[in-house]
Amino acid sequence: MRNARRLRLRFDASTGSFKLTCPARMSRKAALAWALDQREWVQRQLDSIVPPEPIAPGVLIPVQGRDTTIVWDESFRRTPQLALGELRCGGPETGLQRRVESFLKTMALQTMSAEVAEFAKAAEVSASAVSIGDPATRWGSCSSQGRIRLSWRLILAPPEVRRYVVAHEVAHLKHLNHGPQFKALEARLVGPGVAEAKAVLRRVGPRLRRVGRGR
Ligand SMILES: [Zn+2]
16 A cells, blocks of 8 residues: 555445545544544534435435335346336345446446437537546546446436536546536536536435445
């Protein structure tokens, strides 16, 4: 592991844990004393924690920002089906969470690949690859080689929030920074509502990260 250059306290909302890193030359006692001083910040993080939400029969999960009930019946089709606020799943109850997640991941990749293409066309750029993952802190990233990676959990978020993140990463295909030109392109792609989408993502983000956990 690289030697930390400065004291740092990080919080992982998906696991509810804190991580303190400190330079090797600093005493453990001094580092802990510093961490204790962050009590207020620590408490704020703990307050923001939402309980884990395992995917199980009868529970509500957000899908495209809409509360959706997981309805399980062994006789239903094994591949989940989404309709009228329900996600119907058949097959054995064991593996239900995995099947629902893989259904949502497929939906996320299809939806966001189409959106990347749509925004890329508008920005007159092209992405070399689009993939999904489950990063702990970021919603999306764009490499200097033009590879866009997005959190599958964005399919749980309201569509305007997901589209904002996709447009943001597409804008990075042209500008790998957050400068004025980047901001102008982002605003052109998203249209009005960038600030609103950011605020909603901040508010619902912690919950989205808890869906499918705790089992
Ligand atoms: Zn960015």
